Amino acid sequence: MKKIKSVKDVLKAMQSYPAFFRKVWKATMQIPPGETRSYKWVAENIGHPRAARAVAMALKKNPFAPIVPCHRVIRSDGKIGGYSGFGGIKKKIYLLEKEKEQKT
DNA sequence: CGTATGGCTCCTC
DNA sequence: CGAGGAGCCATAC
Numbered sequence A: 001m002k003k004i005k006s007v008k009d010v011l012k013a014m015q016s017y018p019a020f021f022r023k024v025w026k027a028t029m030q031i032p033p034g035e036t037r038s039y040k041w042v043a044e045n046i047g048h049p050r051a052a053r054a055v056a057m058a059l060k061k062n063p064f065a066p067i068v069p070c071h072r073v074i075r076s077d078g079k080i081g082g083y084s085g086f087g088g089i090k091k092k093i094y095l096l097e098k099e100k101e102q103k104t
Numbered sequence B: 001c002g003t004a005t006g007g008c009t010c011c012t013c
Numbered sequence C: 001c002g003a004g005g006a007g008c009c010a011t012a013c
Helices: A009-012 A017-028 A039-046 A052-061 A088-102
Strands: none
Touching: A009 A017, A017 A039, A017 A052, A039 A052
């Protein structure tokens, strides 16, 4: 297992992943603070408006948690979707909600 | 190459 | 408006 120390490590790790993944992560990183985007949003941004599920795959494999705010990416329903983690995502969502209210 | 999996989205009832 | 079923896409084995 490799521990991510900085964005540079992320970029290096990206080299071991398909181009599609990198596009997904890049699009996800483009999401501004306090804002949320749907998988479809990312899918369209990378040029695959129908690959929302594939996008989810990339985010799931995403070893760059704080670099690629997968928690900032939600479903069209406005919900997280499922997240396979223990619940740490909830904390992230909480902070996200706070940011949203702050920037009002 | 074919099958299985997944943090989805859309359409129809 | 709410619930359910089918479809689409890419990765990993």
